[in-house]
Structure formats: C-alpha cells, structure tokens
Amino acid sequence: MNRVLEGNVRAGSLAAKTEFVPVGEPPRNQGSGDVFGQNREELNRESLQSKTQDETASWRGSMKRAIRSAGELRRHLNLDPPAGDSDGSDAEDHGFPVFVPLEFAARMKPGDPNDPLLRQVLPLPEEANSPDGFSSDPVGDLHAAVAPGLLHKYHGRALAITTGACGIHCRYCFRREFPYSENSSRGDHLELALKYLRENDSIEEVLLSGGDPLTLTDDSVAKLMQQIESIPHVRRLRWHTRMPIVIPSRVTDAWIERMQASRLTSWVVVHCNHPAELDSDTGAALMRLVDAGVPVLNQAVLLRGVNDDVDVLESLCRRLIDLRVMPYYLHQLDRVRGAAHFEVDQECGRALVSQLESRLPGFAVPRFVCEQAGQASKTRL
Numbered sequence: 001m002n003r004v005l006e007g008n009v010r011a012g013s014l015a016a017k018t019e020f021v022p023v024g025e026p027p028r029n030q031g032s033g034d035v036f037g038q039n040r041e042e043l044n045r046e047s048l049q050s051k052t053q054d055e056t057a058s059w060r061g062s063m064k065r066a067i068r069s070a071g072e073l074r075r076h077l078n079l080d081p082p083a084g085d086s087d088g089s090d091a092e093d094h095g096f097p098v099f100v101p102l103e104f105a106a107r108m109k110p111g112d113p114n115d116p117l118l119r120q121v122l123p124l125p126e127e128a129n130s131p132d133g134f135s136s137d138p139v140g141d142l143h144a145a146v147a148p149g150l151l152h153k154y155h156g157r158a159l160a161i162t163t164g165a166c167g168i169h170c171r172y173c174f175r176r177e178f179p180y181s182e183n184s185s186r187g188d189h190l191e192l193a194l195k196y197l198r199e200n201d202s203i204e205e206v207l208l209s210g211g212d213p214l215t216l217t218d219d220s221v222a223k224l225m226q227q228i229e230s231i232p233h234v235r236r237l238r239w240h241t242r243m244p245i246v247i248p249s250r251v252t253d254a255w256i257e258r259m260q261a262s263r264l265t266s267w268v269v270v271h272c273n274h275p276a277e278l279d280s281d282t283g284a285a286l287m288r289l290v291d292a293g294v295p296v297l298n299q300a301v302l303l304r305g306v307n308d309d310v311d312v313l314e315s316l317c318r319r320l321i322d323l324r325v326m327p328y329y330l331h332q333l334d335r336v337r338g339a340a341h342f343e344v345d346q347e348c349g350r351a352l353v354s355q356l357e358s359r360l361p362g363f364a365v366p367r368f369v370c371e372q373a374g375q376a377s378k379t380r381l
C-alpha cells in the first residue's frame with residue numbers, strides 16, 4: 001500500500017504509545033440483582049459489551065505478542081543467524097524496529113531465508129545502502145501537509161494520518177522515516193485537521209491512514225468517525241489498513257457495525273503483496289467485510305524477491321477476486337532510504353502487468369502506478 005501504506009510504531013513515538021491504553025468497560029456489578037430482572041435491551045447491551053471486550057482482547061493480545069527483533073524472528077523460523085552474529089541476538093534494524101504478529105509469521109515457511117513474507121519484514125544489511133535518489137520523504141508528503149497530520153494532494157480527498165502505529169513493520173515502507181510525533185492528527189492536532197476539513201467543502205472523501213487507523217481501538221475509531229460525520233460535505237471514508245491482512249481478528253463486529261450505522265459510505269483498502277498472505281482467517285475476515293456491504297480493494301507494492309513474478313501476481317489477483325476484493329493499485333516502490341534492494345525496474349513492472357492482462361479478467365488487473373510529488377493523482381506507468 002504504498003501511498004497510504006500505513007506507517008509503523010516509531011521507536012519511542014508518542015503517537016505509538018498512546019495506542020496501547022487498554023479499552024474496556026468497568027467491571028460489571030456482580031452482586032446486583034438477578035439476570036431475569038433485566039430487560040432484553042440490557043441483556044443485549046451486556047452481551048454486546050462482553051463480545052466487544054473479547055474481540056478487543058484478541059487483536060490487542062496479538063499486538064502485544066508480536067515478534068520485535070530480527071533475532072527472535074529468525075529463531076521462530078529456525079533460521080541461522082547472519083554471518084558474524086554468533087549469538088544470533090539481533091541484527092541492525094536500521095532505526096526501524098522489527099514488528100511482526102505471530103499470525104503473519106505463521107504463514108512463512110520455516111527454514112526458508114527467501115520466504116516472500118519474511119523478506120518483507122526482516123532487516124537485511126542491504127538497508128544500509130542508499131543510492132542516489134533514495135530519501136527519507138520520497139513523495140513529498142511533508143510539503144503536502146495542510147494541517148498537522150492532514151495531507152491534501154488530490155481533488156476531493158484528503159488523507160488523515162491518524163496514528164504512527166502499524167500492525168506490522170514493512171521494510172520497504174515509504175513512511176519508515178516519517179516524523180509521526182509531529183505529524184499525526186491526534187489530540188490538539190486533530191482540531192486543526194478537522195477545522196481544515198470543515199472549511200474546505202470540496203473535500204468529500206477522508207482517507208484514514210497512518211500508520212494504520214485500525215491500530216486504534218474501536219472506541220477511538222468511533223469517536224473519530226463521529227467527528228468526521230459532523231462535517232456535512234464529507235460523504236465517504238476510506239480506510240487504508242493492513243490490519244485485516246496481518247491480524248484478521250481486528251475485523252471486529254463493533255467496527256463493522258459502526259461503519260454500517262454511519263451516514264458515511266466506507267470503502268476499505270487493504271495491503272497484500274503475496275498470495276501466501278491470504279490464509280483462511282484473513283480470507284474469512286475480508287469476506288465478512290464484503291458480506292457486510294463494505295467494498296474492499298487491495299493495493300500491493302511491486303517488490304523484488306517478493307512478487308516480481310507473473311505467476312505470483314496472477315495468483316495474488318485470482319485469490320483476491322475469489323474473495324471479492326478488487327485489485328486496485330500495484331505501486332512502483334517509493335524511493336525511500338533503506339529500500340533500494342526492493343526496487344524492480346519500471347520496464348519490468350510494465351511487462352509483468354501486460355502479461356497479467358493476457359491471463360486475467362480485466363477487472364482483476366491492478367493499475368500500475370507511481371507517486372510523483374506535485375501531480376494531481378497517482379501516475380499510470
């Protein structure tokens with residue numbers, strides 16, 4: 001998901017830390033009255049509350065249990081430590097910490113150092129290379145900010161950086177160096193972002209990005225939605241999230257029900273790069289969204305050693321459309337420092353997409369695009 005790929009828990013960032021406040025209702029008063037004295041509505045409310053708590057405990061537990069170092073990830077997959085790292089404790093994370101939920105690690109092949117899912121999250125020494133043209137803000141996001149945490153680059157839609165936290169840290173992320181603590185629309189900042197949205201009635205769609213908006217709790221998400229709902233000219237919300245892919249239990253009933261109750265139309269854009277990311281739990285979570293009437297699109301990033309292969313891309317697109325998820329964009333890598341080893345030549349990308357066109361239904365072929373600072377939209381390649 002380039003563009004709107006989500007970010008990451010920046011080491012020590014304020015935004016990241018504030019996400020981990022436990023939600024939860026106060027404990028129920030055990031001794032008071034008997035259950036038969038309650039009316040149906042109260043019973044329903046209680047069962048909804050405890051369902052919400054269970055749901056929340058589940059995905060937040062996954063965040064807590066996530067793998068947080070290269071050494072731990074290697075041990076988890078029975079991989080040898082890199083040469084010269086005799087205790088296997090840790091490799092350099094190049095300032096961008098490892099973060100991999102166990103659900104995602106479970107889809108990797110143990111013992112395979114070239115596993116395409118592993119490659120997306122394991123730091124390599126190549127990250128130290130920084131050829132010309134690779135920078136910390138490759139797409140000029142810092143110049144597109146119209147309020148703290150609000151980017152307005154394209155007509156009719158504005159992108160809110162709701163948090164710096166993500167459910168996984170992708171090594172190629174174009175926001176791996178984004179200064180989230182000064183640039184997310186939270187707290188005091190949120191007021192300024194909302195003010196801009198209120199005063200610009202050309203904006204009819206608000207993109208919730210980050211970081212990943214679904215690392216916020218359902219309560220925070222509901223509050224944010226309420227604030228956006230109060231702006232009359234906003235008609236749509238677009239959720240840019242990798243959570244349904246990496247921690248499928250984040251697709252909670254509470255979130256789905258909140259979207260259904262909103263006057264805003266929600267679209268969800270997930271980020272999946274390889275067919276092996278789509279296991280049965282992920283597939284079920286995506287289908288639940290679609291069954292609930294929420295359209296789901298996918299964006300992928302073209303990545304060397306991950307999906308720069310026509311069979312892999314074809315299989316990814318097929319699985320997506322079988323789940324009723326539309327392949328939307330295939331992004332050319334944004335040239336962020338530390339990700340040069342993922343870059344695929346543009347010519348090669350074009351050839352892959354034209355081969356896809358000869359193999360797949362038209363609607364299953366993603367648009368191959370890149371992000372160019374100063375343009376009015378993504379650029380077709």
Ligand SMILES: *Cc1c(COP(=O)(O)O)cnc(C)c1O
Nearest residue numbers: 003004151153154157158159378
């Ligand atoms: C990519 C992006 C969007 C969304 O573009 P679409 O082509 O509508 O998907 C919106 N705002 C910003 C800042 C973006 O980078």
Ligand code: SF4
Nearest residue numbers: 005006007166170173
């Ligand atoms: S999910 Fe990955 S690509 Fe998306 S913002 Fe987070 S780290 Fe970046």
